[in-house]
Amino acid sequence: MTGLLFARQHPYMRVILIFYRNFLWPAIGISLFACWLIWMSGSWHFIAASFWMKVVTNLFLGLSIHIFSPNQLPFFNNLGYNTIILYTYTFLFDMMLWLLLSWVTIEILL
Amino acid sequence: MRSVLEFDSVDLSFSGRIILSGIYMLCQQGEVVGLLGRNGSGKSSLMKVVFGSLKAQHKSIRVNGVSLQGDYLKKRIIAYLPQGKLIPSHISLRTAFSLFNVDIDEINSLIPEVKDLISLRPSQLSGGSLRLIETLLILFSPSPFSILDEPFSGLMPVHVETLKTIIGNLKNRKGIIISDHMHRHVTELSDRLYLLSNGKTYEIKAHDRLVELGYLNSL
Numbered sequence: 404m405t406g407l408l409f410a411r412q413h414p415y416m417r418v419i420l421i422f423y424r425n426f427l428w429p430a431i432g433i434s435l436f437a438c439w440l441i442w443m444s445g446s447w448h449f450i451a452a453s454f455w456m457k458v459v460t461n462l463f464l465g466l467s468i469h470i471f472s473p474n475q476l477p478f479f480n481n482l483g484y485n486t487i488i489l490y491t492y493t494f495l496f497d498m499m500l501w502l503l504l505s506w507v508t509i510e511i512l513l
Numbered sequence: 514m515r516s517v518l519e520f521d522s523v524d525l526s527f528s529g530r531i532i533l534s535g536i537y538m539l540c541q542q543g544e545v546v547g548l549l550g551r552n553g554s555g556k557s558s559l560m561k562v563v564f565g566s567l568k569a570q571h572k573s574i575r576v577n578g579v580s581l582q583g584d585y586l587k588k589r590i591i592a593y594l595p596q597g598k599l600i601p602s603h604i605s606l607r608t609a610f611s612l613f614n615v616d617i618d619e620i621n622s623l624i625p626e627v628k629d630l631i632s633l634r635p636s637q638l639s640g641g642s643l644r645l646i647e648t649l650l651i652l653f654s655p656s657p658f659s660i661l662d663e664p665f666s667g668l669m670p671v672h673v674e675t676l677k678t679i680i681g682n683l684k685n686r687k688g689i690i691i692s693d694h695m696h697r698h699v700t701e702l703s704d705r706l707y708l709l710s711n712g713k714t715y716e717i718k719a720h721d722r723l724v725e726l727g728y729l730n731s732l
Contacts, residue, residue, distance in 0.1 A: 418612065421604055422610075424601075424603050449560075474595070474598055475596040476566065477593060477595040477599060478599050478600060478609075480564070480566045480586055481589075481591070481593060481651070482589070482613070483585050484586070484587075485565075485584050486566070493669075
């Protein structure tokens with residue numbers, strides 16, 4: 404909770420979190436699905452496949468936002484973020500969340 | 514010293530079709546520069562190229578004679594109001610003002626009704642009110658230059674007049690480039706006027722040039 408509050412106060416993280424809200428539900432849903440697959444397989448070995456699933460689905464999510472909602476990019480460009488940096492930071496943030504959820508799943512499992 | 518934004522040699526083409534070629538424009542802090550042009554003449558593309566969000570085949574953009582190279586968006590020298598919506602629908606106007614480092618009290622003192630709208634989200638505002646707020650957000654951001662693409666679009670007449678007064682007062686502290694199809698407002702506000710036609714800019718010193726160049730049928 405403190406970490407989340409810190410993230411919201413930090414200007415860079417605040418901007419990334421605002422952009423991330425475009426992807427939030429599908430991205431979290433896919434991460435939870437990946438954790439469920441790890442849980443069902445009963446082994447942490449599934450994490451590599453889960454990683455690639457996240458990479459591919461994130462590419463599709465980013466592409467769909469870029470094609471269907473390009474109008475919101477000038478807002479972030481005005482805040483000093485070019486489009487590539489914005490997508491890269493958001494992608495890394497989502498991958499960290501996925502890693503955290505996977506780690507929690509493996510801890511419970513083992 | 515007043516900052517000067519200058520751009521020339523902007524070449525932009527899409528699929529072999531030349532959109533911009535042989536552009537020259539200059540905007541100083543302390544003046545409003547108007548940009549007129551017919552639909553599809555490349556005004557919005559030129560604004561995006563200068564802002565830094567659209568790559569051109571070639572461009573030279575300088576501030577006080579120093580060339581802006583690479584990713585200069587992060588320097589936040591230019592604030593840009595796009596033709597479409599600006600503020601994401603899921604954040605409040607207060608959050609947007611905070612991210613842009615805009616002093617809400619200063620805006621409240623000029624337009625008191627903004628105070629009632631500040632906690633709302635864009636989807637809760639009428640199109641005209643949102644356009645006014647977005648234009649104020651860009652104008653009052655700390656960037657020394659603001660580029661406004663169709664700021665009067667959808668605004669009711671009383672807000673158009675208010676915005677014109679604000680732009681007239683704000684130019685003392687920044688350079689403003691403005692483009693809008695309501696050409697009379699643009700010409701009234703502008704200290705310097707350009708017409709974009711056939712991919713080139715023409716500085717307009719006398720308004721009958723707008724007729725000569727085919728932008729207007731008559732004055």
